[in-house]
Amino acid sequence: MTMAEPAVNPLRTGMRLNRAADPCAVVVFGATGDLTARKLMPALYNLARERLLPGGFSVVGFARRDWTDEQFRAAMKEGVTKFSREPLQEELWESFARGLHYVSGTFDDAQAYAKLAERLAKQDIAHGAAGNRLFYLATPPDAYAMIAQRLGEAQLATPQAGNWTRLVVEKPFGRDLTSARALDQSIGNVFRERYIYRIDHYLGKETVQNIMVFRFGNGIFEPVWNRRYVDNVQVSVAETVGVEGRGGYYEESGALRDMVQNHLMQVLALVAMEPVASFRGDAVRDEKAKVFHAVKAIEDVGRDTVRAQYSAGAIMGAMVPGYREEQGVAPDSHTETYAAIKLEVENWRWSGVPFYLRVGKRLPKRATEVAITFKTAPLQLFRQMGGDNPTPNLLVLRIQPDEGISLRFGAKVPGTRSDVRPVNMDFRYGSSFGVEPPEAYERLLLDAMLGDSTLFTRWDGVEAAWELLTPVLDGWADGASPIKQYEAGSWGPDAARELIERDGREWHRM
């Protein structure tokens, strides 16, 4: 099927957004859950107040609880009041809430989907949603396949001529390669790949998108962005929080599944990928997929990976319990709250440059960074202050909390001698642009409504990441790299330090 280009609206010429989202109904499965109240509803409300949603927009919540439309609206109002980045304004809320509806049912109940279909048809007339649908799976992951299947059976997955139907899937997409493939197949039976939008909310973050702007919007970095000049790349995500009452959920997942397989791998791909010729269609996702396929399989899980759990300790002076003492966690749990891993991207640009990834909970501070260490100058002409080793140039792309870029280089200490001291040139987006970036979910929901899938993950990327990391999970299950402990408030286990020091390098200090 070829898609006709939408008609050009002459009144849009010169406007930043070249079209508004089509009128549509967003159907949220799991609408009484935490994600809906905390992220989805505040994002939709803010899009509406900022005039980015079309007339004829509506939401249908679907979950088990036997709620009425009114109860749903009241619960959503509470969520928006609590979590929205902009305070709720009564009149704007009233206008938005008129479009909120609720259907109750269980995910396996065919009757409930018939009820949903009826409701949507009614709304098409009342709100002019024109038959366009965005189904959002904000449910426990084991329900994804069932919901897709039931949507198919109820004829809800196939749009009427001239309309569209899209499916947004939350993370995690599978727990390993086998389950991800099975899930892909079940969903793929009902929805074609181009209509599936897999959320990785990291990609919706302004500063993650900035990695591309930084690389491809500036001429001076690309020439040194390769194995000739780069010594190593480190991607680090440090959290101070523990499992925050979600111990049961975390036990089933762990740091590798929860963070590395999706967020860190996506950031790695943005750092390592080749330049794109345009941002249209699949260009970015094609380049990212090539990176994933170029990552060398981990041969020695015991040598190149580390996993660990936090034990009791102190964060910012406050005592916190160890992971195994958290609610919902088994006293002999082997789930990792910290993971470090060494990867290599085997292509012409990166061959021989190690990529070190690390992520951990209950670390001393919250920070997400990409650190690129450059090779040192070939000759050491000047005396280094504070040690004999020349300090390499370091470029740090800080993603959170204080987004920015810093570059470390050597400068002459004033005086008659030629002594060199490292100095930092620091740029912070927050101070230069003084505007609040929108929440990641706002950008992603709007993109899904506009049909722009650039910031969503595609199946080949997800599959490649699982292909790479499933052997690590299997190796760990077989006892490779036994789980270590690290004290809450420290920078992780000694084994992680050893992993990088073995290569004559060290972790960048965050």
Add this chain to the structure above:
Amino acid sequence: MASDVTGLERLEDRPITMSPAAIEEEFTRIWKETAAAGADEASVRLRTQNFVGVGPETWTVERFERVMESLPQRHPCRSVLAVISPERSGLESSISAHCWRTAAGGRHVCSEEVILKAGPADEHALASTVLALLVPELPLNVWVIGPVVLDSHVASELIEGADIVFVDTADAPDVAAALRAALIAHRKHNVAVCDLAWRRLAVWRSLIAQFFDGDDGARRLSQLRAIEITGGGAVSSEMLLMGGWFISRLGLSLAEAERDNTSLTATLYDGSRGVTLTLKGGPEQAAAITEVKVRTSEAEFIVQAHAESGHMHVREEWPGDSDHRTVAQVPTDDASVVAEALDDASDLPIFIEAAEAAVDLLRN
């Protein structure tokens, strides 16, 4: 130097008066002093543009200062205000700093401001001083404040090298003359002109455009019958530019226009089909635009500003059916409008076409 306050603190406290020749030196000294005092929190000087205000003293100082209270937070700058007053002789200058704490805390970020005041005989000295104070390699944005006079010596010297020239045609007693002056400056100096009156319409334009997205929208536009723009007072530059925007974007041609003190009615043609454009003034105290209504042969599309709540109502009226929603208005103070325009200047060529059509409306 024995002083218990750092240079920066003095600057923040009140402007310091000095001779124009000493300005750059004084800034350097103050920054050094601040660094040496090792203030508890770091202070950084940041600039991404030169922002220069020009105008008669009566109109200018307060308005520029109000903008400087917030603009540098989004667009850090070296700012210079150059004013002329008939009562003055000689050139007087003072400097100050605008500082704020970053969201992430810790740092103080500062923009520098220079104010130059001159008498009519010192116009040349004023112009050359401003030029000397511009930071090289950064964009130069010039705001001509008050009536749109773009051919004074200072204004034309600056416009010559400017990236964007800001004016506000709503300030001009003669809207047609102001729009014409803006168009002439654009052509003569090949510079982007941004009319604040035009930028205040941005939210209206985007809400109206939304009605006509997609295939359905194209059909609706082909059935266009009438456009009605209502606002406060007489026919304002905002109303004219809104009318001009419809005319230029939709490729309508003007057959005739009639106007009196508070209204203007024009007959436009789209091929063989007639479209009526009405601009209707109203109570003096109302906003420049309070309602825009677009009528097609099937439906009415309406955007209204609600003065008390500050919200906007967006309505579609179909036979036997209607849709209505309320959205937030965007701030229309000078600082917000200028900041938005600096963020995204892609609609400036559209402004030129709208302004040409607006001038045309007045000519008939």
